[in-house]
Amino acid sequence: MIKRIEYPFTEEKVRALRVGDAVALSGRIFTGRDRLHQELADGTASPVGLRDGAMYHCGPVVMKEGDGWVVRAAGPTTSMRQDPFMPRIITNLGVRVIIGKGGMGEATRAACRENGCVYLQAVGGAAALLAASIERVEGVHFLQEFGPTEAMWELVVRDFSAVVTMDTRGRSLHRTIERNTRKNLKMLLEG
Amino acid sequence: MKKAHWEKNLVELIRRTSTDLPADVENVIRRALGREKKDSTAHNFLSMMLKNAAMARRESVPLCQDTGTLSFRFTVPTGFDTNGLASLTRSAVAKATRLGYLRQNTVDSVSGELYVTNVAPAAPLMTFLQGARKTVDARLIMKGGGCENVGQQYSLPDVTLGASRDLEGVRRCVLDAVWKAQGRGCAPGVLGVCIGGDRATGYAHAKEQFLRKLGDRSEVKVLARLEDRLTRDIRKMEIGPMGLGGKTSSLGVKVGTLSRLPASFFVSVSYMCWAFRRRGVLLGPEGGVHRWVY
Ligand code: SF4
Numbered sequence: 001m002i003k004r005i006e007y008p009f010t011e012e013k014v015r016a017l018r019v020g021d022a023v024a025l026s027g028r029i030f031t032g033r034d035r036l037h038q039e040l041a042d043g044t045a046s047p048v049g050l051r052d053g054a055m056y057h058c059g060p061v062v063m064k065e066g067d068g069w070v071v072r073a074a075g076p077t078t079s080m081r082q083d084p085f086m087p088r089i090i091t092n093l094g095v096r097v098i099i100g101k102g103g104m105g106e107a108t109r110a111a112c113r114e115n116g117c118v119y120l121q122a123v124g125g126a127a128a129l130l131a132a133s134i135e136r137v138e139g140v141h142f143l144q145e146f147g148p149t150e151a152m153w154e155l156v157v158r159d160f161s162a163v164v165t166m167d168t169r170g171r172s173l174h175r176t177i178e179r180n181t182r183k184n185l186k187m188l189l190e191g
Numbered sequence: 192m193k194k195a196h197w198e199k200n201l202v203e204l205i206r207r208t209s210t211d212l213p214a215d216v217e218n219v220i221r222r223a224l225g226r227e228k229k230d231s232t233a234h235n236f237l238s239m240m241l242k243n244a245a246m247a248r249r250e251s252v253p254l255c256q257d258t259g260t261l262s263f264r265f266t267v268p269t270g271f272d273t274n275g276l277a278s279l280t281r282s283a284v285a286k287a288t289r290l291g292y293l294r295q296n297t298v299d300s301v302s303g304e305l306y307v308t309n310v311a312p313a314a315p316l317m318t319f320l321q322g323a324r325k326t327v328d329a330r331l332i333m334k335g336g337g338c339e340n341v342g343q344q345y346s347l348p349d350v351t352l353g354a355s356r357d358l359e360g361v362r363r364c365v366l367d368a369v370w371k372a373q374g375r376g377c378a379p380g381v382l383g384v385c386i387g388g389d390r391a392t393g394y395a396h397a398k399e400q401f402l403r404k405l406g407d408r409s410e411v412k413v414l415a416r417l418e419d420r421l422t423r424d425i426r427k428m429e430i431g432p433m434g435l436g437g438k439t440s441s442l443g444v445k446v447g448t449l450s451r452l453p454a455s456f457f458v459s460v461s462y463m464c465w466a467f468r469r470r471g472v473l474l475g476p477e478g479g480v481h482r483w484v485y
Pocket of ligand 1: 075076077124125126255256257258259334335336337338339375376377464465466
């Protein structure tokens with residue numbers, strides 16, 4: 001069963017999600033990588049409102065076409081690098097959905113529980129498929145300063161596929177799997 | 192050298208590598224899909240990977256937006272102009288970037304500035320070997336940062352792993368590397384392993400294993416057995432696609448060896464994500480295509 005969620009991603013909507021849920025996300029999302037997270041966490045004003053918004057850890061391949069932009073490839077990048085910045089961005093700017101890969105650490109897990117924010121794991125490497133769920137590029141910020149990979153792309157998506165792996169109850173599927181697989185590893189090393 | 196021919200076909204090599212998942216890899220993913228429970232996350236993710244591969248191929252777009260480090264390996268006839276080939280390869284990379292087959296993906300390590308053409312010191316990487324054939328054998332591997340970051344190198348003996356200087360010690364290292372990687376290298380990936388060498392050649396040889404087809408087995412009996420054993424063991428780990436659990440934690444294990452010094456015993460493990468980008472082509476003296484490899 002796929003749960004559909006649409007922008008704005010209100011507290012009520014994200015608190016209804018549970019670890020393991022498959023979701024199809026629609027509406028406005030923003031991309032951001034290391035440069036953007038650092039700036040936002042350091043207090044640089046966001047050029048757009050992020051309240052009830054979604055931050056996608058992604059550095060897309062974008063081509064200029066006529067006056068606009070077309071995203072050719074847009075899979076998730078590793079989220080863990082943003083772990084030092086994410087709690088401040090969640091708390092101060094009101095981001096409620098994080099999309100990325102690999103999950104995030106304890107600080108972000110706590111911030112998700114306290115503020116009502118979820119982490120979604122998208123399929124890493126599925127760049128063509130995920131790009132196909134992008135309906136259009138609404139705009140781009142910090143393009144000059146950060147370059148196209150690190151820029152903040154404003155995208156409108158339709159049925160973007162992902163799985164909830166950290167929820168508002170403080171559960172993390174990444175942690176659970178790490179624990180379970182550690183047991184399996186131990187068994188394999190003993191056997 | 193007919194410059195235009197060479198450049199065109201080198202761009203085509205890059206395009207195919209970036210957009211067209213090799214059949215051997217796709218088949219292994221398809222078989223893995225059959226083992227996962229329907230409607231599970233593992234099943235959903237593997238089928239999305241296959242859909243992504245089909246779409247990237249059909250629309251000629253990158254399989255993954257991280258188009259990675261480009262490593263070319265050229266085997267050329269005696270007396271061949273490798274400097275000429277190197278500069279043609281660089282211009283092919285710049286062109287493939289303009290065409291959107293490669294992301295602007297190369298950064299100066301100190302200033303943080305972007306090399307917009309992906310041509311920079313040591314980018315692309317090129318190795319030239321001399322071969323007996325009249326054609327140039329050009330192979331390309333593109334490897335992204337996510338999986339590169341989870342590679343591991345061990346110096347045996349390793350007390351915490353209980354790994355001594357033997358094949359059982361190697362097995363322990365590889366299992367440890369797979370566990371540490373979890374889903375972060377975009378599991379299920381392929382493990383390239385090198386026993387021996389030094390710190391530099393160990394990793395290089397581990398990566399060279401990615402030129403082998405997934406279906407082949409090491410010609411050295413004990414290594415072939417180790418590859419099989421590790422493939423079975425890793426399945427029992429249940430890391431699953433993207434590290435969210437499931438039976439498919441890797442697509443295969445390839446083990447090679449180099450000689451070593453008596454004082455050193457390195458085990459180098461390189462991880463290649465499921466978006467396994469590897470292609471090759473045999474090019475004639477004028478740069479025309481003789482045959483595509485893989
Ligand atoms: S590790 Fe993941 S994100 Fe990186 S190149 Fe591979 S598939 Fe893409």
